[in-house]
Amino acid sequence: MNKNKGKSLKEDYNLKSSDLNTERKPTWCLGCGNYGIWNSLKKALIKLYLVPHEILIVYGIGCSGNGANFIKTYAFHALHGRALPVASGAKLANHKLNVIIMGGDGDGAGIGGNHFIHTCRRNLNMTYLMHDNKIYGLTTGQTSPTSSRGFKTKSTPSGVIEKPVNPVLLALVSGATFVARGFSGDTKHLTEIIKRAIKHRGFSFIDILQPCVTFNKINTYDFYRENIYKLDELKDYNRSDLNEAIKRSMEQEKIPTGIFYQVKEPVYEDELKQIERKPLVDHIITDVDINRLLNSYY
Amino acid sequence: MKVSNITWKIGGEAGFGILSTGVIFSKIFAKKGYFVVDNIEYPSLIRGGHNTYTVRVGSNQILSINKDINILVALNEETIKLHQEEITYGGYIVYDEAVSDVRDIKKARKDINYVMVPFSRIVSELGAPGVMINNVSLGASVALLNYDLEVLKSVIKEIFGKKGPEVVDLNIKSSELGYKYIKQKLKATAYEMEIVNPVSRMLLTGNDAVFLGAVRAGCKFYAAYPMTPSSSILHSFASIEEDYNIVTKHAEDEIAVINMAIGASFAGVRAMVATSGGGFSLMNEGIGSAAMTETPIVVVLCQRPAPATGLPTWTEQGDMLFAAHASHGEFLRVIIAPGDPEECFYLTGRAFNLADKYQIPVIIILDKYLSESHFSYEKFDFKKIIVDRGKLITNNKDIAEKYKRYLNTEDGISPRVITGTKNGIHIANSDEHDERGYSEESAYNRKLMVDKRFRKIKKLIDEIPPPRIYGPIDAEITIWSWGSCKGPILEAMNILNQKEKKVNLIHFTYLYPIDNESIAGIIESSSKNVVVENNKTSQLAKIIMMNTGYRIKNKILKYSGRQFLPEEIISGIEKIE
Numbered sequence: 001m002n003k004n005k006g007k008s009l010k011e012d013y014n015l016k017s018s019d020l021n022t023e024r025k026p027t028w029c030l031g032c033g034n035y036g037i038w039n040s041l042k043k044a045l046i047k048l049y050l051v052p053h054e055i056l057i058v059y060g061i062g063c064s065g066n067g068a069n070f071i072k073t074y075a076f077h078a079l080h081g082r083a084l085p086v087a088s089g090a091k092l093a094n095h096k097l098n099v100i101i102m103g104g105d106g107d108g109a110g111i112g113g114n115h116f117i118h119t120c121r122r123n124l125n126m127t128y129l130m131h132d133n134k135i136y137g138l139t140t141g142q143t144s145p146t147s148s149r150g151f152k153t154k155s156t157p158s159g160v161i162e163k164p165v166n167p168v169l170l171a172l173v174s175g176a177t178f179v180a181r182g183f184s185g186d187t188k189h190l191t192e193i194i195k196r197a198i199k200h201r202g203f204s205f206i207d208i209l210q211p212c213v214t215f216n217k218i219n220t221y222d223f224y225r226e227n228i229y230k231l232d233e234l235k236d237y238n239r240s241d242l243n244e245a246i247k248r249s250m251e252q253e254k255i256p257t258g259i260f261y262q263v264k265e266p267v268y269e270d271e272l273k274q275i276e277r278k279p280l281v282d283h284i285i286t287d288v289d290i291n292r293l294l295n296s297y298y
Numbered sequence: 299m300k301v302s303n304i305t306w307k308i309g310g311e312a313g314f315g316i317l318s319t320g321v322i323f324s325k326i327f328a329k330k331g332y333f334v335v336d337n338i339e340y341p342s343l344i345r346g347g348h349n350t351y352t353v354r355v356g357s358n359q360i361l362s363i364n365k366d367i368n369i370l371v372a373l374n375e376e377t378i379k380l381h382q383e384e385i386t387y388g389g390y391i392v393y394d395e396a397v398s399d400v401r402d403i404k405k406a407r408k409d410i411n412y413v414m415v416p417f418s419r420i421v422s423e424l425g426a427p428g429v430m431i432n433n434v435s436l437g438a439s440v441a442l443l444n445y446d447l448e449v450l451k452s453v454i455k456e457i458f459g460k461k462g463p464e465v466v467d468l469n470i471k472s473s474e475l476g477y478k479y480i481k482q483k484l485k486a487t488a489y490e491m492e493i494v495n496p497v498s499r500m501l502l503t504g505n506d507a508v509f510l511g512a513v514r515a516g517c518k519f520y521a522a523y524p525m526t527p528s529s530s531i532l533h534s535f536a537s538i539e540e541d542y543n544i545v546t547k548h549a550e551d552e553i554a555v556i557n558m559a560i561g562a563s564f565a566g567v568r569a570m571v572a573t574s575g576g577g578f579s580l581m582n583e584g585i586g587s588a589a590m591t592e593t594p595i596v597v598v599l600c601q602r603p604a605p606a607t608g609l610p611t612w613t614e615q616g617d618m619l620f621a622a623h624a625s626h627g628e629f630l631r632v633i634i635a636p637g638d639p640e641e642c643f644y645l646t647g648r649a650f651n652l653a654d655k656y657q658i659p660v661i662i663i664l665d666k667y668l669s670e671s672h673f674s675y676e677k678f679d680f681k682k683i684i685v686d687r688g689k690l691i692t693n694n695k696d697i698a699e700k701y702k703r704y705l706n707t708e709d710g711i712s713p714r715v716i717t718g719t720k721n722g723i724h725i726a727n728s729d730e731h732d733e734r735g736y737s738e739e740s741a742y743n744r745k746l747m748v749d750k751r752f753r754k755i756k757k758l759i760d761e762i763p764p765p766r767i768y769g770p771i772d773a774e775i776t777i778w779s780w781g782s783c784k785g786p787i788l789e790a791m792n793i794l795n796q797k798e799k800k801v802n803l804i805h806f807t808y809l810y811p812i813d814n815e816s817i818a819g820i821i822e823s824s825s826k827n828v829v830v831e832n833n834k835t836s837q838l839a840k841i842i843m844m845n846t847g848y849r850i851k852n853k854i855l856k857y858s859g860r861q862f863l864p865e866e867i868i869s870g871i872e873k874i875e
Contacts (some may be wrong), residue, residue, distance in 0.1 A: 022737055053720045058561070068725050069736050075725035076564055077737075079587045085554040089561025090567070090717065092545045093519055097565065118550040124529055129848065136578075204863045219361065274543045281566040281716060285516025285542050286685045293510060294677055297500040298327065 013049045017042045020052060024069040027249065031221075033210030034063055036184030038070060041100070043187070045073075045192035050098055059089040060103030062114065063138050064131035064214075065100060083110030084119040086130065091124050094279040095269045098198065099126040102294045109145040109165040120174035120203060124268045127204045131165055131184075133212040134219050141215035151218060168249040171205040172204075172261055178204035179245065180259040182227055185211070185221050185273060191257060193215050202267050209255070224255070231258035301489050303356035304368040307384070308432075308440060309377030313345040317372075319432040320351025321501075322457060322674065323439065325353045325671060326449045328501040328674040328726045331494040335785070336672045337861070342610040348376055362785035363636070363671075365865040368489060371435045373417070378403050385410050386674040390488050391462050392438055394418055394431070413442070413484065416654050420475045420761040430472040432603040437476025438689030456591035495697075504782075505572075507639035507678075508598055509534040512570050513542055514683045517596075517782040519562035519569040521555040525845050526610045527666040530573040550645045552577035556584030556597070563593045564726055566716035568691075570814050572598035575617045576607070578624070581587070586625030591726040592704065592712070592751070594653035596646070601665040603859045612859035613666035615781055615832035619840060621661045628748075630656070630755055632762070633810040635663040637784030639673045641807055647683030652761070655688030656754045659716060663809075665832065667751035667861035668782040689713045698722040701734040706746060710753030731733050755811055762808045764816050769795065769802030775871060776824035778850060780806040780838050782861065789864035794871060801871060808842060828852035828874060830867060 020042045028033050028034045032107040045055065055073035060064040061080035068077035073142055076099075078086040083103045091099045108116050108130045119128070135153065136142040142155035146167065150159040171179045178200040190208065209222050209228070223290035231248065245261035269275060306323060310316050326818060332355040354363045363419045366386035372378045375398040376407055378391060382403065385391065389410045394417040404412055415438045417431035424430070433454070440450050454469045469522055502510075512520070520539075522532040535546040545562075549555045552573050559569040573581065578599050588595040599854035603609040616819045622631055635719050636642040644771045646662060653660040689696055691713050698713070703724035705712040714732075715722030719726050725735035730747060732738040769791050784805050793802045804820060806812070821827060821842070826848045829839045834857040854870035858864055 007480065012461055022736070033790065036305060048567045053723050054718060056565070056717055062850070066380075068727065068736065072723060074723055074725075075735075076561065077725060077727040077729060079583055079728055082584070082587070085549065086555035086561035088554075088565070089558030089563075090523070090565040091561075092547065092558070093562035093569075094718055095569040099812055108561065113841045115554055132468070172503075237393040247459035272546060280543065280545060281431075281519040281718075283516075284516060285518070285568065288514050288542070290510060290680050293513060293542075294500065297502045297506060298498055298509075 003258065010049055014047055015051070017046050020072050020073045022070055026070050027066060032063065032211065033133060033184035034067060034131065036187045036190065037129065037210065039189045040190040040194055040291070041129065042071065043191045044198060047191070047195055048198055052092050054096070055100065056087070056090055056099045057100045057102060057220050058083045058090065058172060058175065059109035061132070061138070062104035062107050062136070064102050064104045064229055065107070066138070075194050076163050081110070083107065084112060084115040087126055088119060088124055089128055092269065092280070094281040095125070095275060096279050100198070101126060101128040103130060105130060105132040105134060105146040105167065106144045109170070111283060113145070117174045118293065119174040120171050120205065120278065122268050123166065123175065123177055123203045123265055125201055125203070128206070129194070130205070130207050131210050133210040133216055135212045135216040137215055166249060167207040168260060169246060172246050172249055175261055176205045177202035177263050177265045178259070179261040180205070181207045181222050181257045183199065183209045183257055185224060189230065189257065196259065200262060202265060209257070211286040228255045228257050231260065243257060269293050299489055299651070300344050300359055300492055302445060303354060303360055303494050304443070304489050304491065305352060305354045305364060305366060306369045306371070307350055307352045307367045308371040308373065308435065308865065309348065309350040309381055310373030310598055312340060312343060312347040312349045313782060314349070314373060315429050315432050316340070316349040316351050318457065319436060320353060320587070321323055322436060322450070323353050324501055324672050325453045326440070326445070328499040329453065329498065330449060331496040332357060332491065332674070333360045334499070334674040335360055335670065337383070338670055338706060340611050347716045348380065350377070350381070355491065357494045362864060363791065364864050365863045369439060370438060372398060373431060373435065377398065377517070382407055382410070383513035387498050391441060396703045413475060415479055415509060419472055420479070421724070422470055424472055424475065425784070426472050430468060432784050433469050433472040437473035438480045441465070441480035442478045444486040446492045447474065473623060481702065497676060500637070500677060501670050501672045502639055502675070503530065503670055504636065504639045504642045504664050505530045505600065506534065506671065507642035508572070508664070510648045510678070511643040512596070512650070513544070514540070515647045515650040516568050516685050517544065517570045517650065518567035519545050521560060521571050522547050522573065523552045523555050523577055525547060525574045525577045526708070527596065527602055527669040528574050528672070529762045531572045531598065543754070552580035553584065555582040557587070559595055560584060560588050560591070560593050561644055563719055564591070565593055568654070570598065574602050575620070577605045578617065578621070582625045585631070586629065587728050588659045589629035589631065592657040593726065594657050595660065596649045596653050596660050598662045598664065600669040601663060608719065609859045611666065613832065614857060614859060614863050615662045615783070615837070616834070616857070618663060618809060618837045622841065623665060630658050630752060630758070631759070632658065632660045632808070633663060634660065635781035635809055636668070637781055637805055637807060638668070642668070643678050643809060644682065651686045652758070652765060654688060654690060656711060656758055657688070659752070663781060665782050691715045691719070691722070694720045703735045704731060704733045704747065704750070706733055706750050709753040709757050710750045723725040759813055760810055762811070762813070764813060765804045765806040767802060769806055770800055771802070772774065773800040773802035773824070775801045775826045775828060775874060776820070777801060777803045777830050778838060779803060779829055779830040779844065780809055784830060786864045787830055787867055790867035790871065793864065794868060811837070812841070812845055814845045817842060818848060821846065821848045826852065826874060828854060828871070830854045830862065830870070833857055
């Protein structure tokens, strides 16, 4: 693992997925897509030999955010829409942490939309999992920014008038260096995508299609099983071609999943001379000498 | 005429370098041991509009600018029209007849001197750019005061050195020509400052002092979104971040700013943000998030007249109650309002300790006047700022088995760990949570955690110093005030107490929480009380009434977007029955 040089050796590593469970049992509805994401993430962390105390997961608010209680790593359950900036600050303070962000479609494409755009273009080495169920679940079923046109909900009884936000396309045009889409009903595929996203150096984004069994009767498991296909199955798909990725992200008939785009670009924290030697948090601050600074005010 | 203090003012169009000219004038005196207070006034635009810079220089300590101007440098006609009434009897206007037709204007004041200096002709003969009339005016001003031209030349060298020798040379030559012109034209000097002990003094603003205090206190993460009058703190941090191992982040908005700082603090570093009222409005939910997750955070609020965009470049103390109640829900926070840059420096150091020790948000309130005006000081004793991070566990061995982040302790403060420490895994939760951090909604737990968080107040209130009393204990009139009103009030007090009026000042630097009983005791023992505040609704009086039940009826309030002048406080006090 390039992120944890020498810290956890494969040979000594004996954690299994269930070791990442907390003493709290998930509170999601039976059949909720969050279970698939929860399991896939835990598996990916184990497969990458990551140790729990070196991981920080920052959660937004929503059903996905309640997951803060169910994975045993360092966790910050942030305000609605604010997981990305909390994660960014933590990463800048200690870039040795493996930072992962979990939030819903309302959290990331609605109230936190501005942070989403700017975090994509910032390219900090973090991974963002958007739980995209196209509905506000925790508030009992209102439209979300990713809901399809015409979708009838408690807040849109006559159907949604606006067009949906396309999180994959938004991430691509905002400068994310790893953009993928997964499906919570295919945990094997999703685990692999999450693994690659975490391994990617730079900002990685995964739009995870997730059925809400209670409030979304349109985007169901069956709906996705019938309508998705895997980019990996295409013979000559070039992941480093942004135009191709954008084109694929806009496909509507069949929904592509897999990795749309992955490129190596300068990582934000690598550009900061002040943390080249060690993370900010490792500096001793008990006696900072500001004599030279004071002298500059004469 | 030998004088102990003078006030100099320069006025002209925005974009004419009034700010740098004013700073140079302040510096040439601070460098040689004089006391300096200055004030810049400018509109919220980049070119055009009227700018002024006022500098008061004293051979004894001075604490604020004052009303009467001795020398007015008018770079345009508007300056004369707008400000000649402010000139004291026998004072001077230095102007250029090429840009100011003074024939009619002159009739307004027979008691002052109009001194023509051909600023524009001098620079054009020199082949220098028009903006250099500033330096001509500086040279002329130095000559009027019979001050040392060499000091001016050395400051110009320091300030323009980066721009290369040619620029420095032109600046110096134009100032020399201004100097010579006055020396040849006027045989006498206008004023001459009394000689002082030549200790060189620092010249810095409240914002500078907050920045310096934060760097000394070990602030490692600073985030901001530009907003007048807080932006200079961002510029200062950005200019030294590599040298002092600090990350400075200009984020997408103030919501990101506060949340980034919370994230950095959660990861274990000291973090600060600064903004003005509008940005602070956006930060409100974040302040609550810091409170609920018990993440230390220092927020600097540089006030300006509001609501909405308000008067972006002017001053007011209108946001104190807002800060005291910022964010939804009930929680503990500390509000600190320094009265001058010296207090800005040391109290910023204290702010970081309080945030860390009590794991709460600490809000430092300045206003445009304090944020952007320069004051002169002997070097701060930075060793006096001592870092105390409270119950922060830095060593894995010291973490209790079955660590509980929100342990229900006797003093309400739970040991905190640095994220990444092996045995400290926990969840910091913006939902109400149990001792482990897990979301928990039971009635028993809710009350337990609210009480735990509020229990910190007992220790906190013991640690917070009471308001400071200035002047005689048995004064007839007691002034109650806070923050940047301190300087003008103390100046007014010195004058009033010469006339045996016996005024004293209770000055609050810590506004929340306050020790109700000690405040009530002071009110009971003073015969006449008056609040002096730079706002419309007497917010300190409200805080006092809220906490003690005492109503202070006499109020001297100013809310014109300008700070108090000592003369205004004197006349306000004299009107009290």
